[in-house]
Each structure stands twice: as structure tokens, then as C-alpha cells.
Amino acid sequence: MNDLDDELSAGIDDYLLSLADSLNEAQRQLNSNIVKDVSGTAIAYQLPKLDFEMKMSLSMQNRESVNSSSQTGNDVIGRLRPKLMAQTINKFQDTSESAVSIIRGSFIAVPVNGGKPMPRIYTEFQEVASNQSNVKKIQLFVTLKSDAGELVEDADVEFNLDTPFGATSDFTMSSDTYLESGIVTTNRFGLATNTLHIHENDYNVGIPLIIDAMGQTDTILIKE
Numbered sequence: 209m210n211d212l213d214d215e216l217s218a219g220i221d222d223y224l225l226s227l228a229d230s231l232n233e234a235q236r237q238l239n240s241n242i243v244k245d246v247s248g249t250a251i252a253y254q255l256p257k258l259d260f261e262m263k264m265s266l267s268m269q270n271r272e273s274v275n276s277s278s279q280t281g282n283d284v285i286g287r288l289r290p291k292l293m294a295q296t297i298n299k300f301q302d303t304s305e306s307a308v309s310i311i312r313g314s315f316i317a318v319p320v321n322g323g324k325p326m327p328r329i330y331t332e333f334q335e336v337a338s339n340q341s342n343v344k345k346i347q348l349f350v351t352l353k354s355d356a357g358e359l360v361e362d363a364d365v366e367f368n369l370d371t372p373f374g375a376t377s378d379f380t381m382s383s384d385t386y387l388e389s390g391i392v393t394t395n396r397f398g399l400a401t402n403t404l405h406i407h408e409n410d411y412n413v414g415i416p417l418i419i420d421a422m423g424q425t426d427t428i429l430i431k432e
Contacts, residue, residue: 220311223262231258231315239326244355258315267306327352327360329419329426333404343384344411346430348402352394352421359398363422366391367402370416370427382407385415406430 238253330351338345348367352360367387371379384407392400406415414431 220262224313227258227260228315231255235317254317256317260313260315262311264309264311265306266309267304269304326424327354327358327363327398327422329421329424331419331426331428333428333430338405340384342408344406344408346404346406348404348417350392350394350400350402350419350421352398352400359394359396360422361394361396361398363394363398363400364391365394365400365402366420368418368420369404370418372410372413372415379413381415382410385410404430 235255238255243253330353332349332351333346336345336347350365352363352365354360367390369381369385369387371381384405386405388403388405392402394400400421404417411430411432414429417428417430419426419428
């Protein structure tokens with residue numbers, strides 16, 4: 209019975225995950241269509257709720273074999289012993305059980321950023337003086353700002369370095385190439401600053417810098 213429970217649970221999980229994936233895809237399509245009102249303010253649409261109902265019908269049938277034996281012949285008279293005939297009759301007894309289960313639920317949307325339009329990532333960078341001749345030092349400035357011009361404060365901005373485009377499998381990034389911080393929180397001006405140290409060899413090849421913030425991603429190629 210435990211194997212059956214596991215199999216049914218896996219099926220339910222797959223069903224719920226497929227519903228969630230479909231809901232996310234529908235919301236992504238809504239997010240990609242930017243609509244502005246008469247004042248020029250961007251309007252974001254959010255799917256509020258998705259109700260679902262899943263009905264499962266389970267039936268189990270069991271067949272048991274019932275053997276019965278019968279004997280025929282004459283009673284024993286005196287010293288004579290009559291020949292007895294034995295016959296086995298196979299009979300089957302069927303039993304069945306059924307059950308119905310109904311699962312109801314809802315996916316309720318929790319608007320990101322309080323339902324406000326998602327901010328955009330604006331990135332600027334400039335080279336500053338470095339203490340090493342073969343290592344460049346680049347100052348990064350990332351600003352989070354919505355289409356309405358609202359600056360986003362106290363938001364985490366994640367910085368990552370990726371493998372260069374078209375690089376072979378044996379490419380190794382220099383240990384002198386690194387970011388001073390992996391995650392930086394924006395200040396009251398919606399600004400997050402970071403510093404990239406990049407070896408001149410990597411600088412010549414070009415290193416992709418990936419910036420993630422509030423579900424948005426921006427990729428910049430740092431190259432000479």
C-alpha cells in the first residue's frame with residue numbers, strides 16, 4: 209500500500225507543478241505587455257487567483273480462489289469397501305472496493321513590489337586607478353528605477369561573473385579577476401555600487417557581468 213501511496217502522491221505533485229508553471233507563464237506574458245495610462249504611468253496587471261479542483265476515483269478488485277471437494281460412493285457394508293470418487297471444484301470469489309477523493313485548492317498571487325511596476329536595471333561603469341599594472345579596476349554603478357521614475361531602496365542587487373562568450377572548455381579565469389561584493393543593497397537613491405578587479409588578459413577577452421535584482425537580469429560585457 210505504501211508503494212501505491214507514493215505513486216499517487218507523485219502524480220498529484222506533477223499535476224500541481226504543471227498548474228503553477230502555466231500560471232507563471234501567463235503572468236510572464238502579462239508582464240511583457242507594458243500598458244500606460246493617460247498620465248504615462250506604467251500599469252502592471254496581476255493574475256489574482258486560480259481555483260482548481262481535482263477528482264480522483266480509485267477502485268480495487270480482488271479475486272480469491274475457493275476450493276471445495278466432494279465425495280461420492282456407497283456406504284461400507286460388511287467387509288466390502290466401495291470405491292470412492294473425489295472431485296475438486298475451483299470457485300472464484302470477487303470482491304471490489306472503490307473510493308472517491310476530491311482535492312480543491314487555490315493559487316493566490318502575491319504581487320511583487322506591492323503591485324507596482326517592476327523596476328529596471330540601469331548600469332554604468334568607469335575605470336579607476338589600480339595598484340596593479342596588469343589588473344584593471346572598474347567601478348560599477350547600478351540604479352533600480354521604475355518606468356514611473358520611482359527609485360527602489362533597500363533592494364538586493366546580485367553580481368556574478370560568467371564565462372566569456374565563445375570561450376573553449378579549457379578557459380580559466382584569472383584569480384586576479386573578482387568582484388569585491390557578491391550582493392549589494394541599494395541606498396535611498398536606488399543606487400548599488402561595487403568594484404570589479406579584472407586581469408588584463410580577461411579584459412582583452414571580455415568577461416560577462418551578470419546583474420540580478422528583483423527578478424530582473426542585465427548582462428554587460430566588460431571588455432577593452
